Amino acid sequence: MEKVDVFDLIERMTALMRAEERRKCTELGLQPVHLQILDYLSRCNRYSDTPAALANFLGMTRGTVSQTLLLLVKKGFIKKSSDAIDRRIVHLALLQAGEAILKNARSSELFNQASLILRENNFLNQEEVFVKALLALQKANKSQSFGLCKTCRYFTRSSEGLMCGLTHEPLSQSDSEKICQEHSVA
Amino acid sequence: MEKVDVFDLIERMTALMRAEERRKCTELGLQPVHLQILDYLSRCNRYSDTPAALANFLGMTRGTVSQTLLLLVKKGFIKKSSDAIDRRIVHLALLQAGEAILKNARSSELFNQASLILRENNFLNQEEVFVKALLALQKANKSQSFGLCKTCRYFTRSSEGLMCGLTHEPLSQSDSEKICQEHSVA
DNA sequence: TAATTATGTATCGAATCGATATTTGTTAAT
DNA sequence: ATTAACAAATATCGATTCGATACATAATTA
Numbered sequence: 001m002e003k004v005d006v007f008d009l010i011e012r013m014t015a016l017m018r019a020e021e022r023r024k025c026t027e028l029g030l031q032p033v034h035l036q037i038l039d040y041l042s043r044c045n046r047y048s049d050t051p052a053a054l055a056n057f058l059g060m061t062r063g064t065v066s067q068t069l070l071l072l073v074k075k076g077f078i079k080k081s082s083d084a085i086d087r088r089i090v091h092l093a094l095l096q097a098g099e100a101i102l103k104n105a106r107s108s109e110l111f112n113q114a115s116l117i118l119r120e121n122n123f124l125n126q127e128e129v130f131v132k133a134l135l136a137l138q139k140a141n142k143s144q145s146f147g148l149c150k151t152c153r154y155f156t157r158s159s160e161g162l163m164c165g166l167t168h169e170p171l172s173q174s175d176s177e178k179i180c181q182e183h184s185v186a
Numbered sequence: 187m188e189k190v191d192v193f194d195l196i197e198r199m200t201a202l203m204r205a206e207e208r209r210k211c212t213e214l215g216l217q218p219v220h221l222q223i224l225d226y227l228s229r230c231n232r233y234s235d236t237p238a239a240l241a242n243f244l245g246m247t248r249g250t251v252s253q254t255l256l257l258l259v260k261k262g263f264i265k266k267s268s269d270a271i272d273r274r275i276v277h278l279a280l281l282q283a284g285e286a287i288l289k290n291a292r293s294s295e296l297f298n299q300a301s302l303i304l305r306e307n308n309f310l311n312q313e314e315v316f317v318k319a320l321l322a323l324q325k326a327n328k329s330q331s332f333g334l335c336k337t338c339r340y341f342t343r344s345s346e347g348l349m350c351g352l353t354h355e356p357l358s359q360s361d362s363e364k365i366c367q368e369h370s371v372a
Numbered sequence: 373t374a375a376t377t378a379t380g381t382a383t384c385g386a387a388t389c390g391a392t393a394t395t396t397g398t399t400a401a402t
Numbered sequence: 403a404t405t406a407a408c409a410a411a412t413a414t415c416g417a418t419t420c421g422a423t424a425c426a427t428a429a430t431t432a
Contacts, residue, residue, distance in 0.1 A: 007304075031420075061422055111191075175231050181239040250389065254388095
């Protein structure tokens with residue numbers, strides 16, 4: 001078994017997701033944080049739908065969150081209402097427009113496709129599950145997969161060593177373990 | 187087997203990691219993108235260390251990336267050098283200061299600890315591996331875990347239904363499947 | 373009343389996009 | 403060969419928006 005750090009793989013998936021998210025946000029004219037907030041509000045319970053909780057969740061300052069919330073209110077994505085008992089507390093809730101945006105942004109197909117791909121398999125050890133999940137994400141991501149060189153379809157091993165089938169250049173062991181922009185999943 | 191979407195779990199892990207990253211960046215006086223760039227440069231091969239590849243990887247415009255790179259150069263984290271053959275192309279490389287920052291930022295203990303926790307276990311099905319990985323992350327994250335209500339140590343099932351052991355309030359099925367800021371891992 | 377908690381506000385530097393410009397490379401035609 | 407035309411990689415500029423800091427306000431608690 002090769003030594004693979006599971007959380008290293010998760011980091012790689014995260015990077016793919018971040019890029020996807022940024023692209024989607026640019027389309028919609030939003031910031032990644034905005035989607036993250038809408039997503040959080042759609043998933044959190046009644047003890048956790050406050051600005052302070054959001055700030056903790058996002059790792060941002062309260063002031064910043066406060067401003068971002070103003071924007072989202074102005075855009076009609078969320079609404080505020082003050083707590084009946086403790087009137088310092090503000091409860092946040094998604095409005096229809098917010099849910100619509102979120103739904104639009106979520107169904108990027110990326111995950112749906114990746115899920116399908118992943119479901120087709122059955123594996124034994126932990127690492128492999130994550131490896132396959134990452135591959136599934138890369139495969140579902142039409143644009144570019146940015147995978148490890150040695151997992152690329154053009155990567156070849158011969159008696160003379162490692163080689164890139166695109167550039168026909170020899171590769172070192174270290175080369176083959178790095179991220180390549182030309183990476184292509186079989 | 188409960189129906190769990192693996193990529194849903196990955197999204198949740200991503201959220202935890204993002205928050206961690208943001209906090210770390212605020213400490214270091216950097217933006218998340220800066221760390222992402224340094225990280226990418228530490229992992230990419232010689233075909234992929236260009237501004238354009240970075241822009242694709244990050245899902246940002248070339249203009250933005252260009253400016254961010256200027257900043258990182260000014261701070262002494264990276265250097266540029268033009269390609270010997272095609273002089274339109276710029277190659278980016280980490281400098282010592284950049285590697286130092288990266289190393290500092292990476293060793294947040296979060297992953298190391300989570301890895302340890304995860305390694306203690308052995309599981310059978312796919313979903314469970316991801317569930318455990320998420321739990322490991324939440325456990326390693328000292329601040330707040332933001333987990334699902336029903337995975338919280340204070341969550342209880344009795345003959346009268348579901349209940350939160352902190353607030354002593356009854357919970358609906360839907361409540362128990364939402365994120366809670368008070369979530370605490372056993 | 374003092375201390376604490378939850379949130380809002382004002383300011384200012386910094387990051388972002390989008391468009392345009394610059395440099396280098398490639399192609400095709402003369 | 404030479405030149406022109408197009409394409410590719412990156413840089414620059416201006417308008418806009420974001421986000422952190424520091425301070426202010428209001429409600430709650432001890």
